[in-house]
Structure formats: C-alpha cells, structure tokens
Amino acid sequence: xxxxxxxxxxxxxxxxxxxxxxxxxxxxxxxxxxxxxxxxxxxxxxxxxxxxxxxxxxxxxxxxxxxxxxxxxxxxxxxxxxxxxxxxxxxxxxxxxxxxxxxxxxxxxxxxxxxxxxxxxxxxxxxxxxxxxxxxxxxxxxxxxxxxxxxxxxxxxxxxxxxxxxxxxxxxxxxxxxxxxxxxxxxxxxxxxxxxxxxxxxxxxxxxxxxxxxxxxxxxxxxxxxxxxxxxxxxxxxxxxxxxxxxxxxxxxxxxxxxxxxxxxxxxxxxxxxxxxxxxxxxxxxxxxxxxxxxxxxxxxxxxxxxxxxxxxxxxxxxxxxxxxxxxxxxxxxxxxxxxxxxxxxxxxxxxxxxxxxxxxxxxxxxxxxxxxxxxxxxxxxxxxxxxxxxxxxxxxxxxxxxxxxxxxxxxxxxxxxxxxxxxxxxxxxxxxxxxxxxxxxxxx
Numbered sequence: 001x002x003x004x005x006x007x008x009x010x011x012x013x014x015x016x017x018x019x020x021x022x023x024x025x026x027x028x029x030x031x032x033x034x035x036x037x038x039x040x041x042x043x044x045x046x047x048x049x050x051x052x053x054x055x056x057x058x059x060x061x062x063x064x065x066x067x068x069x070x071x072x073x074x075x076x077x078x079x080x081x082x083x084x085x086x087x088x089x090x091x092x093x094x095x096x097x098x099x100x101x102x103x104x105x106x107x108x109x110x111x112x113x114x115x116x117x118x119x120x121x122x123x124x125x126x127x128x129x130x131x132x133x134x135x136x137x138x139x140x141x142x143x144x145x146x147x148x149x150x151x152x153x154x155x156x157x158x159x160x161x162x163x164x165x166x167x168x169x170x171x172x173x174x175x176x177x178x179x180x181x182x183x184x185x186x187x188x189x190x191x192x193x194x195x196x197x198x199x200x201x202x203x204x205x206x207x208x209x210x211x212x213x214x215x216x217x218x219x220x221x222x223x224x225x226x227x228x229x230x231x232x233x234x235x236x237x238x239x240x241x242x243x244x245x246x247x248x249x250x251x252x253x254x255x256x257x258x259x260x261x262x263x264x265x266x267x268x269x270x271x272x273x274x275x276x277x278x279x280x281x282x283x284x285x286x287x288x289x290x291x292x293x294x295x296x297x298x299x300x301x302x303x304x305x306x307x308x309x310x311x312x313x314x315x316x317x318x319x320x321x322x323x324x325x326x327x328x329x330x331x332x333x334x335x336x337x338x339x340x341x342x343x344x345x346x347x348x349x350x351x352x353x354x355x356x357x358x359x360x361x362x363x364x365x366x367x368x369x370x371x372x373x374x375x376x377x378x379x380x381x382x383x384x385x386x387x388x389x390x391x392x393x394x395x396x397x398x399x400x401x402x403x404x405x406x407x408x409x410x411x412x413x414x415x416x417x418x419x420x421x422x423x424x425x426x427x428x429x430x431x432x433x434x435x436x437x438x439x440x441x442x443x444x445x
Contacts, residue, residue: 041365107133139158168408204252241270279302
C-alpha cells in the first residue's frame with residue numbers, strides 16, 4: 001500500500017511538472033503571438049505643394065516625389081521602430097492659403113516637420129508660420145534669396161540652391177562655354193535680364209546681374225525687365241528687346257509665361273543669339289510640348305536627372321534612382337519630372353536617412369527640436385543625393401542660416417527637341433551627357 005502511494009505521488013509529480021511546462025510554453029507563445037507588440041513611433045511630415053492653381057504642373061510631381069520617398073523609406077524599415085506618416089496639403093498656388101495650411105498642419109495635424117513648397121512666394125509664407133510656431137520647415141526647391149540670406153531664421157532649412165546661384169551658373173556658362181565656343185566677343189554684345197517678379201524670378205535675376213558686373217560685363221546689360229507671371233501679353237516687353245538689339249536673354253519664368261515669351265518672341269521677329277533660362281518654366285516638359293520646336297536651342301540652368309551623367313554619384317545613390325524609377329513606373333506609369341526627383345532625394349536622402357536617423361541615434365527620439373538639431377549635425381558628401389551636391393546646413397549665427405552650403409552648382413542643359421528626353425545636360429563636362437550644339441533661337445521652326 002505504501003509503495004502504491006509512493007508511485008502515485010511520483011506520477012502526480014510528473015503530471016504536475018508536465019502541466020507546468022506546458023503552461024510556461026503556452027504563456028511564451030501567447031506573449032509572442034497574441035500579446036500586441038508595442039506600436040511604432042509615428043512621425044508626421046506635413047507636405048505642402050501647389051496641387052491646384054497656376055503652379056500645379058510643378059506641385060503635383062513634387063508631392064509625388066515626397067510621397068515616394070516616405071513610402072519607400074517605410075517599406076525598407078531603415079528605422080525599424082519608426083513609421084513616417086505623410087500629411088498632404090494643397091497651397092493652391094496662393095501664399096495666403098499656404099500660410100493657412102501650414103498653420104493647420106502644425107496646430108491640428110501636429111506634424112513634426114513641414115516639407116514644401118516649390119515656389120518662393122509660397123516658401124516665404126510657410127517659413128514665417130514655421131518660425132513663429134517653432135517647427136522645422138524643409139524647403140526642397142524654392143530659391144528666394146531672402147528665405148535664408150541675412151534673415152537669422154532658426155527653423156527654416158533649404159536643400160537646393162538660392163536664386164543667386166542659378167544666375168551665377170547661367171552667366172558662367174555664357175562666359176566660359178557658349179561664347180568661347182561660338183567665338184563671340186562679349187564686350188560687343190547686348191544683354192537683357194527678363195524675369196517674373198516673384199522672389200524666385202527676382203533672385204535669379206539678381207544673380208545674373210551681380211555675376212555680370214563681377215566679370216566686367218555690367219555695362220553690357222541694356223535692359224532688366226520685370227513682369228507678372230500671370231500676364232497674358234509680353235509683346236511690349238519683347239518689342240523693346242527687339243528694338244534694343246538684344247543678343248543674349250537671361251530669362252526666368254513659370255509655365256504659361258515662359259510659353260508666352262517664346263511664342264510672342266517668334267511671332268514678333270525677336271531673334272537673339274541665345275536664350276538662357278533658369279529652371280522652372282523653361283525646364284518644364286509641358287512648355288516644350290506646347291511650343292514645339294520653338295524650344296530647340298534654348299539653354300536651361302536646371303536638373304534633368306535622367307539626362308545627366310550620374311557617374312559622380314555614390315553607387316548606392318545611383319541604385320536609389322533605379323528604385324525610384326521602378327516605383328513611379330509601377331504607380332504612375334511615368335517617371336517623375338526633374339523637380340519631383342529633386343524633392344524625392346531631398347526627403348529620402350537628407351530628411352529621412354540623414355536628419356531623422358541622426359535625431360533618433362544622437363538624441364534618442366524624433367521630435368521638432370531634435371529634427372532642428374539634426375539638420376545642423378548632418379554632413380552628406382557630394383554624390384550623396386541624386387542631384388550631385390551633398391548637404392551641410394549653415395548654423396544660426398551664419399549670414400545664410402539654414403541654407404545648404406553645398407548647393408551652389410546646377411548644370412546647364414539644352415533643348416534638342418520638344419520631348420521631355422530632349423532636355424540634355426551639356427555643361428559642365430563632368431555632368432554632361434552630350435556636347436553643346438548651337439541652334440539659333442527659333443531657327444528650327
């Protein structure tokens with residue numbers, strides 16, 4: 001009877017042990033597969049571009065570039081405990097609306113950073129709101145000199161070159177490449193600066209004028225003409241240029257006004273030796289499609305990434321261009337225009353992989369203040385973005401606080417025909433895909 005009791009006790013003990021082991025395993029399995037995992041930290045990015053209004057041809061691709069950057073970044077899981085949430089807003093091509101939307105994103109949506117905005121007038125409006133609320137504003141494209149220069153901004157950062165540098169590059173191209181190749185004596189040539197009157201056009205034109213004067217060509221400037229980008233008639237301006245016998249036009253405009261300038265110049269018999277544009281409307285495929293072969297031979301300071309040598313990019317960055325192309329062809333059935341690619345690389349390589357990663361690793365979290373600090377910490381080498389230059393932002397005590405000190409150079413492209421792929425970089429040589437070929441303006445119609 002005693003041996004039976006002992007055996008029973010042993011059996012009971014064994015059963016109890018098995019039950020305990022099963023319970024432990026069950027608890028572990030439950031914890032692993034049933035208990036919800038901690039939610040990812042959500043970081044909100046407000047994205048403001050002109051999705052409607054006269055700047056919509058530019059803004060839509062910009063917004064696509066930002067969204068592509070965030071979607072690809074999230075899928076890659078580069079910051080595994082972080083999910084970036086895009087919050088889209090439409091500035092409607094109106095600075096007042098842009099400021100209102102920025103305030104809404106900050107106060108209602110509680111975004112951690114604002115990305116925008118394409119046009120300089122919109123950028124200035126958004127930046128004022130961001131500075132007032134203490135929220136980082138990352139301008140990807142807008143070139144107004146006053147966005148950063150001599151302003152002392154604390155929360156505003158710009159990726160691309162200021163308008164001043166667009167003007168410098170345009171003049172350097174004329175002096176160092178085009179005129180020598182054509183055998184032109186610049187001292188005998190008449191130069192006009194023509195621009196729409198927003199901060200963008202004014203900034204580029206200031207760069208043209210300043211650089212021409214630095215190179216001893218100030219007296220060759222026979223006209224500097226301003227106009228509203230919403231104008232429907234440029235004929236008085238063009239007739240003035242024709243009467244003055246202008247040889248070279250440095251031009252800055254948006255979409256409809258650039259088309260108008262080319263059409264009316266042709267119709268009124270204005271035949272300068274060269275037209276050199278500053279991105280925007282003169283870089284827009286829609287402009288080329290609208291005016292046809294009138295665009296042939298026009299030079300543009302801009303960034304047609306798909307028609308530019310990428311040999312100077314870091315290998316992993318070149319691979320990112322393929323990644324972006326595949327994404328866009330799958331989602332939209334077409335590649336992004338150049339400013340869409342520029343927004344993509346600003347958001348993907350600088351903001352997400354640079355600023356957010358630095359904020360998390362150095363300061364332990366991503367919020368408005370650590371984002372601001374991380375902007376000042378990062379130093380991306382040349383070749384580290386799809387547009388070639390890197391990123392290092394000027395500190396608050398710098399005269400150009402918040403500007404990208406590495407973004408001073410854009411290539412010059414030439415329109416060889418009216419299709420998007422006909423805008424090809426020709427200068428400088430390290431970025432060129434094709435040598436310059438001279439076609440007098442409007443000679444190919």
